[in-house]
Amino acid sequence: MIHKSEERYIIIIGCGRLGAYLANSLGESKYNSIVMIDKNEISFERLTTTFSGFTLEADALELEVLTKAKVKEADVVVVTTNDDNTNIMIAQIAKRIFNVPMVISRLIDPSRERVYAELGIDTISTTALSAIEFKRIIDENRWQK
Numbered sequence: 001m002i003h004k005s006e007e008r009y010i011i012i013i014g015c016g017r018l019g020a021y022l023a024n025s026l027g028e029s030k031y032n033s034i035v036m037i038d039k040n041e042i043s044f045e046r047l048t049t050t051f052s053g054f055t056l057e058a059d060a061l062e063l064e065v066l067t068k069a070k071v072k073e074a075d076v077v078v079v080t081t082n083d084d085n086t087n088i089m090i091a092q093i094a095k096r097i098f099n100v101p102m103v104i105s106r107l108i109d110p111s112r113e114r115v116y117a118e119l120g121i122d123t124i125s126t127t128a129l130s131a132i133e134f135k136r137i138i139d140e141n142r143w144q145k
């Protein structure tokens with residue numbers, strides 16, 4: 001039996017290519033209780049049949065949507081929409097208004113990393129991470145002609 005205090009309540013905003021992938025892997029742990037929010041219902045089709053969390057079709061920029069998702073009780077909010085401005089706004093609302101202890105945001109444009117850092121929002125720069133990994137593979141194989 002899982003004790004309530006062992007469970008992590010995770011809200012993922014954006015059930016696109018990134019959010020759904022993350023939800024499907026986080027969902028493999030019985031300790032994670034997950035709610036997915038996406039403004040487009042069709043996005044939830046990316047979730048695997050074993051996904052046991054909840055889905056909410058709504059625009060996460062609206063305060064009442066986050067309230068409905070019980071964001072105040074969340075341990076983690078991950079913001080993964082495809083728009084940096086949307087992500088920064090939602091991340092700030094979750095952090096400043098609802099005091100969520102851990103808020104992590106997807107960052108598409110790496111040149112904006114500093115802005116997020118100044119606002120105290122943790123980011124994962126998907127573009128920068130991909131470039132680093134591409135470079136690592138190219139560098140590692142440089143002598144294999």
Ligand code: AMP
Binds near residue numbers: 013017019038043058
């Ligand atoms: P992707 O780029 O494939 O990771 O998809 C991004 C996802 O974010 C899409 O499924 C969009 O419908 C979703 N999305 C974009 N803006 C919002 C928003 N304001 N609220 C909820 N979901 C959103």
